Amino acid sequence: MAQRDRDRPAAASTPGLLAAPKKDKAKEEAKAKEEAKAKEEAEAKAKEEEEAKAKAEADAKAEQEAKKKDGDVKVTEGKVPPPDEEAKVDPADAEFVEEKGKTYQYLGLRGRMVLIPQFMFGLFGADGGKTVWSPQFGPEFAVRRNGFEYDLWLTYASYSMSNAPFKSSSDPDNAYEIVSSSIKTISIGSDFLWSAPMNPRLSFVYGGGAGIGIVFGDLRRNQSYPPNGVAGDPNGYLPCRDVGSPSVPSQPSGQYCDGDNGHYGSYKEPSWINGGSKPIVFPWIAPFQMGLRWKPVPKMAVRLDVGFAFPGPFFFGLSAQHGLF
Template identity: 35%
Template sequence: MRLPIASLFGLLAVLLAPPVFAGPGDKEANQGMNAARGGFCKRAIPLLESAESQRHRPSSAVPLADCYVKQGELLKASDIYHKVASEKKAPGYNARDVAAITSAKKKAAQLDARIPTLVVTPAEPYEGLVVEIDGEVISEPSAPHRFDPGEVLVIVARAEGHEETSQKITLKEKQRREIKLRLKPKPGGKKPPEKPVAKKPPEKPPEKKPPEKPVAKKPPEKKPPEKPIAKKPPGKRPPEKPVAKKPPEKKPPRAAEKPVAKKPPEKKPPRAAEKPAEDTPRVATGPEERPKPAVEMPEPTPPSPRRQRDVWLGAGFQGFFIPQLMFGLLGEGGRDVLVPGGDISLSTRLGRRFDLVFSVAYARFWMDETPFKPKGHPDTDYEIVESDLQALQAGVRLVWNIPLDRDELFAFRVGAGLGVGWTFMGDLYRTQAYPGDAVPGDPGSFVPGDPYRYVKCRGPNNPVGSFRYCNQLDYDADHYPGYVEPSWFTRPKGRPQGLRPLVYPWLVLPEIGLALRPWDRVAFDLRVGASVTGLLGGLGIRFAL
């Protein structure tokens, strides 16, 4: 019995004895880090400060700086981040300390951009200038100084022969503020001596140049005398022959004209006084001529509008933009997704202003590796989601055309549409994920972090220590590389219903656009709208049949 009793006492001694390898401050550090992970920074700060005062470790210093940031003490946090970032791996540092040094460099750069700065610039040089901010004298006020945002700063300035001035300001995050300092001179005070102006030295008289030597001029060259040009004597013209003139013809005497009897003027019934038309031309009348009626010019007929075309065949680009905000309606994570595609349409005119459009469209719902978890689920439920789905959509739209000019060159279009989509090709992939900053083999390093740095689990508890993220304890027990999500019309035995869409409704409301019709049988359409699959955009061309 001695051996079992001795063994029992030895086991109790090991269990009840304090840990031999625990260093000073490790207990406070572990308690503080657990409180910081849970978001209880008021409780974590004194524990981590106590641990740091006993022994410095990057794994406890970085959570302390994180809590300082949440409390608004950015200067304290920045000092810790820069101190840790400048460290190198020392003996006794574990994987958590190495990860903390790596993360501190990134956090220090991000935090420095948030810390506001203040510059106090004197408007003119003041003798004996002293600037105090919150009671501390600033040696170089014109250099940028950093302060915590949200704090009330009291700035006091004084100089010889000038009145003391003070003001209060509050800086915001990322603010870069500059204050122009102007001091009022005291009554009866001496003005500062003016700086002597340096006089310019007298200009030297221009040096005398020696007289230039006269240049001998060449005598003008003599040109030989020009030979006189012999003139030809004027030629004699032959005398013109005289033209015989015809004697004037004698006209026979006319018989005496008989006087023409004048008709008495006809009496017309009196008419109402009429104003002469301004545009009616006046025609001179003789004794035997009557006035000609005025010729009326026909009015120009307005150009007739374009011929209405009843049937159009069109094609073009049609795509969707799914913003990350839509993922936030269902959970956390996601990213912006662009869904390209195209459509073929056939439209017919209803009445004079409405078009009924039938269309068939193609869409490619491709999404790269994206972290996502349902709303309200813990951080351990994050998965990496991928998609290479391809779909066909059939729909009908009603569009109202509003011409913007008489020739209907431009038209504003408003409408709505509905239809159905079918994912005929591709799959949806889901894989469990764990924090990418974790160190395999150290379960304590598997803590929540940036979900966009998570990586896929290779299997249950693979890598080692990831059992809280990579396990077989929930609905996603088999969500490992190669898992394909079943259709939402399929419900595997003992599992929730699949999430891969097979047939889905399609709705766009409203749809607005602009149509350009440069030719009678050709039109271009630009349209945008809001749909259940994201923001719609399209650009196409139509031909009249």
């Protein structure tokens, strides 16, 4: 009996010992499920963050590429600059900035002065002549887009020259004639100019231009002679009155005021059409010109030009334009 009583505690404790492993296993399974769930949530959150980051980078890159196409910002290869690196314009100058991809039209007036030095006549096989200043002016219509413009122009030009001695370099001294010009042209053409902005209001411009003009006016020619009959400075020669008048022998041979041609009195050189040497059309060729373009107000531009041209070779000019659209 006593032995059975001693055995009871041991028997009574048996169910507890058998149940303990089951409770521990349930806890471990619950813990494992919680850890798996937490891991899944962490992975899902990380994936969402990566997707959001990738989308943000893609959106930023797309926006930057769009700006690059418009020329608003410079993008280095493999790097998109942050917004604070973009060029910023002073609000006071913002209205002077031309939008990329937008076309601007201007209407205005231009004036030019062309310098034809005396030595230019020698380059074309002539002796004599004098320096000529040729004023030119007229309207112009400009179209600008992305820093490039073409200016269509119509100009009146005067190539007037007072009396000057003139002859071919291969002719003798008694071939000198006194020549004067009232030649004028009306020309149409275009300039093609690129701009390099220095600030929103001021740009450096460069390019060239060409045109063609119709010639009108007179080219007068009169044979001449030295007062003393001795060849000298042709600028002091006098106009012959007629053939043999006055009769002045030429040294060493020949005769001034001879009958080789009828260039006396009111003689005017015929045009090409009538067999003469006066042109009927005259070109304008400016292979290079440069200058400054300044905008005093948003819809007005003033341009100062200098360059090389034929006829010339030097010219300078000033243009003023007002924006239309």
